[in-house]
Every structure is written in C-alpha cells, then in structure tokens.
Amino acid sequence: MATMIEVANRANVSIATVSRVLNGQSCVAPDLVKRVQDAVKELHYEPNFTARNLRRNESRTLVILTPNITNPYYANIIAGIAQGAQEHGYSYFLFNTEGKRELDEQILDRLKKHQADGAILLAAELGADWIYDYAKEYPVVQCSEFDPQFEIPHVSIDNYQATRDVMDYLISNGHTRIGTISIDNRFYSTSERLRAYRDALREAGLPVEEDYIRYATGEYTFKMGFKSAHSLLAQENRPTALFCISDMLALGAIAGAKEMGFRVPEDVTVIGFDDVEYTTMFHPYVTTIVQPCFDIGHTALELVCNKIQHQQVPTNVLLPHRLVLRESAAPYEGNIAKFTSCVTG
C-alpha cells in the first residue's frame, strides 16, 4: 500500500502538501491539489489510520460494554449508539462481558492503551466504585443502569415513576393481590422498581406480601419468567396480576400461566417492561412500559462525544417512558376462585 511519501514524489510536492490536501483545511494552490489528487488515485493511496491516530493522539473508537447482545432490549440501545457513532465518525468495539468485573476492567483498560477514546457501559451495577476510577480520568457514560451515588453521566428513564404508573393502573383497576417478578441482580433499575412496587402497595393500604415477590436468578430470560410465574401462581391465594421487570420475563410468565391452565388476562394480568418487539408477536400482546431504547443509546453516544471534546455534560439524563396497554392486562373481575382448584404444584 502506497504511503504519503510516494504520493508526494509522484505529485512532485512535499508530504506536508499532500497532508494538507487530504485534510483540506489550509489553502493549497488548485494545480497542486489536482496533482495530489491524481497521484492519490493512480497509486490507490489510502491513509494509514494507525499512523494518523498515533500522531493525532486519538483512536476515534469507543468501547461498549453490554451484558448480552442477544437480549433485544440491549440490541435496541445499541442500534441507537450505532447510529450516533456513524454520525460522529466513531467506530466501536462491542463487548459481551456478562457483567464480569474482571472482563469489564480488562476492556476499560483499552482507554489507557489508547485503543479507545471513550466508553459506554450498559450494565453498571450498584456500588461499582471501580468504574468511578475510570470515569474520573476518561470519558465514560452509563446507559440504562447507573449508581446515583457516583457522579458519572448516565442516560436512563425514571424507573421509580414508571413502576408507579404500572401499579397505579393495576390498583385503580381493582387488583389487590399483585405479584412481581424481579431479579437477584444489583441494578439500580431493579431496586427502584421494587421500591416503587412496595411503596405503591403501602400507599394504597395494601399489604406487601413477600410471597408475592420472586427474585429470579441471573438474567432477564424467558425461562426465568416461566418458572417464577409458575411458583407465584401455584399459591393458594395467588396474585391476580404480575408485574414483571422485563418483557422477556413477562413473555415467560404468560407462557407459564397458560401452561398451568390460566387465561391471560382473564385469570391473570401480566405486565412487562421495556417494550421489545416480541411483545407484539404472540397473543396476548404484552402490556408494558415503553422505554425509548434507541434514544437512550443515541443520547448516551452524544454524551461521550461531548466528553471526549472536553465539553460539560449533564450527569443525570432521564428520558420519558410510557405505559402502553395491550392484551395481557385487564381490570380485576373477581372471577378467580374457580381456578384456584386446578392449580397443580
């Protein structure tokens, strides 16, 4: 592959002129410009980005840490990031770290090695103070998950309010026995949703039954939703509504409920969270909280870019959510008794 020197020789100019033509900032005489451009074409010259990056002391590259790209929720956020990256001329390394700290750190070390100019974290756990060590020195932005006790810029929704919206809907529709399928992870969103769930019940004068709460192990998977719903609905005095903290859990919960012979929503209302596309594939379509995933990703990207350029960025960006009513939720009709008998184990 030809270098600038060869281009310069062929065009009979200095390499400085070649560089100037290529970057097109300072003025160069038209005939020289033409000579350089011709030489570039004839030699099929392509700039060596490694050399350029070394000289400019940048990489035009970001790292993105995600727990799991297979999850359509993350996939949509990434789509937003991708579009923004394209717009700003950035590339990115996408890493599936499954939230393993070791791996996370190994990847963030790329910032130190000049392999990346900034980072976006999609699944920062509560209490992850080590992230702060990076964020102090390098442009780091958190997306969807964050810990409010650290001053690291983040983009998310108001998880507490979103859950209150769900609970308001359920309670005002007559449900009094409301269960929730949560996860045993250390995400702020999880703890906020749980807090809102409890607060809503308490404020409505309803008891907070620990038997109505399930903490699924690990990830937001269909299987976990299935199992949790099974165990929730197998109870004598089972809940009439299930609030699931993700759509994949809700889809699993619906399947689990159906498998036990319950109709959704007639016998059990199920509400999800996120609004991934699978919510409208299988009936009943899932009533859920719509998160502006694409925008969350896109905004996060804007923030890193601004940080890279040493601009001031807001720490706490919350985008609007929305409760969308579909088929899996219905007012409580009081027709549950007949089903309690057919519950197996």
Add this chain to the structure above:
Amino acid sequence: MATMIEVANRANVSIATVSRVLNGQSCVAPDLVKRVQDAVKELHYEPNFTARNLRRNESRTLVILTPNITNPYYANIIAGIAQGAQEHGYSYFLFNTEGKRELDEQILDRLKKHQADGAILLAAELGADWIYDYAKEYPVVQCSEFDPQFEIPHVSIDNYQATRDVMDYLISNGHTRIGTISIDNRFYSTSERLRAYRDALREAGLPVEEDYIRYATGEYTFKMGFKSAHSLLAQENRPTALFCISDMLALGAIAGAKEMGFRVPEDVTVIGFDDVEYTTMFHPYVTTIVQPCFDIGHTALELVCNKIQHQQVPTNVLLPHRLVLRESAAPYEGNIAKFTSCVTG
C-alpha cells in the same frame, strides 16, 4: 499516561530494554527486569497500542459484517466468533450493514487503511464479485452465506442436503401438498433450499405448484412468516405442510396459521430452519434444522486468523446439520377437509 521513555529513565535502562522486558522474548538480566517492572508499576505504564500497531504493521482487529444483529441466528454465530477472537487476542468491529454494498465496501476499506487485519462476512450475496477483489488482497472469510463460484474461504452447512432431510421427513410422513416460505434475497442458502425443495418434490413424483411457494420481501422476520402463511393457507387446496427457510418465519407462520383457526401441527405442519432459542419458548415448539451456529462462527474465526498468518486454509468448510423433531410437525392424517371452509381471505 507514561511512555516507555519515562519508564526507561526511572529504571535507568534504555527503552530497548524496556521493550524487551515487556515483550519477554530476548533475555534480560534479572535485576534489570525487576527494575523495569517496578518502574512500570510505579508509573502505571500502559503500552500505547497505536504506536505498537504502527510499528508492527498490524491492528489485531477484525471487521465483521452482519445484516442484522437482532436476528438471533446471527447473534449465535457472532458469539462463536467472539469467543475465538478472545482466544486469539483479536478485537473486532461489528457492523450492521443490512447488506448495503456501499456500506460494506466502506467498511472493508478499513483493511486498506490498516484499521483491520481481516474480515468476516455473514451475508455475502450471490454474484458479489467485488468481494473477491478484497479477498484476493486481504484475509476475508465468509460465514453462512457464500457464492460457490468464487474461491473465497467460507464456513457453512450443506443447505441442499438439510432441505432434502426436511422434505424426506414430510414426504415419508404422507404430506403431498407441501408449501414453502422463502425470501426474495440473493443468498446461496436460499437458492439451494429452494432447489432442494423442488428436486425433492419432483423426485417423489409430486407436482411443484408455484402457488405453494411464497417469496417474502426482505428479511427473515416474524411478520413476513405471518403474512406468507396467511396467503398460503387461504388457498382452496391449501398445503398441509409449510417448510420455512428460517425459524423466525416459522414462528410467524405458526402464529398466522393459528390466527386463521388452524391447529399446528394437527391441521398444518410447520418446519423451520436454524434452531434459534425462540423455537422452544412458545407451543408448539418448532421442528427445525439445527445449524451449529456457534461452531460456524468459531471456525470462521480460525480461518481468518490462519489467513492473516499466511497459512493455507480450506475454501469450503461444511459443518453438520440435524433435523430435530418437535411439536410443530406431524404426519399427514387426512383430516383437512373440514377446515377448508372456515378459511377467510
């Protein structure tokens, strides 16, 4: 961030020695090694990979072109690639190009710019001779899709035989009116599956009805499967079995059939392709061809790495597939007549 020079000064050695210690090939006296290591720690030195890459004339980076990460089929292949990349110390840029040639070329140009050492293409169309131009000069491997007329290394399965396996199963189970949901794309897999579909019917002495074939527009989506099944099953003399060239199409087809009042598999057998995890989420679980996605990705990565090291690599790697029988397929029982009446438009 400290450089080698600072480390060298602090350790009172030359930068050559620092480099030698860091790369650990040539021998360095133990006390010097220690001094260098101490200096590295004290200064929190991290090598600048841009500089290293410039000097070594490599990037340790790959580009991966995929039409759509959201599709779980591609996601699994990428998981295989990711693992291999990790093993070999490579990073990769993942690009969703949606098969747009312009974009594809723009990204492959990174090979010329020394931004990547090799490329893996997940969705090369038939007749894409321009890919060959890159493949001649740079390490390029194709994964899942390829064009047999070009000598570019690729990893895939035997799509013709896999489809013959499906058709053998259907025909030997008494189905004679077999439809297929294909796509109007330019993939070799698509044309091979269609060829096998026609051949199987012909060889079994069954007519190839063009009315039983649907070419969905664009992508392998749930929606397309839904619509295509609807139109196939709305016919007077509708097929009793549908072979879908992807699982997402099959899931859509099952939903479409159900929406029309058909039972799957009692009234219509539906068979998919790929074996993504969604096949076993909703009943009926989908009978499908299992592709070793992870291995396909992993093997493709091995091939690029070997090519990068100028080793000889095989051109045509085909991995084994398998037909797995689940709930969505059943022998033809002849009980269809009663349903033809309830078919709407």
Add this chain to the structure above:
DNA sequence: TATATTGATGTAAACGATTACTGATTGAAA
C-alpha cells in the same frame, strides 16, 4: 524603491513503540 504583510509551500520534528545494528563484557578454548 524599500519595507511590511500575506499566503503558499517545504523542512523537519514530533507521536511511542520495535528492532537491526553496534559495542561492551564475560568466559572458554587455544
């Protein structure tokens, strides 16, 4: 006409690593 100003171009020094080459030291062989 002499001088200051402007603007285009070239020269050469970075950027931070790797590595060919050179030189010094040591120990073994003659």
Add this chain to the structure above:
DNA sequence: TTTCAATCAGTAATCGTTTACATCAATATA
C-alpha cells in the same frame, strides 16, 4: 595470555502521519 564466541544492553533508525516553523515569492504600503 590471546582470541573468539556468546550474551546482553544501548543507539538510532523506522513505521506513516501531522504540524510548528522556516522560507520564499508576491503583493500592499510608505
């Protein structure tokens, strides 16, 4: 004791750009 090879460390060139600075010609100003 001399010679030679082997081992290890240092010097400096190199990778391919960008860019501060120097140069020079042309124009404007006095």
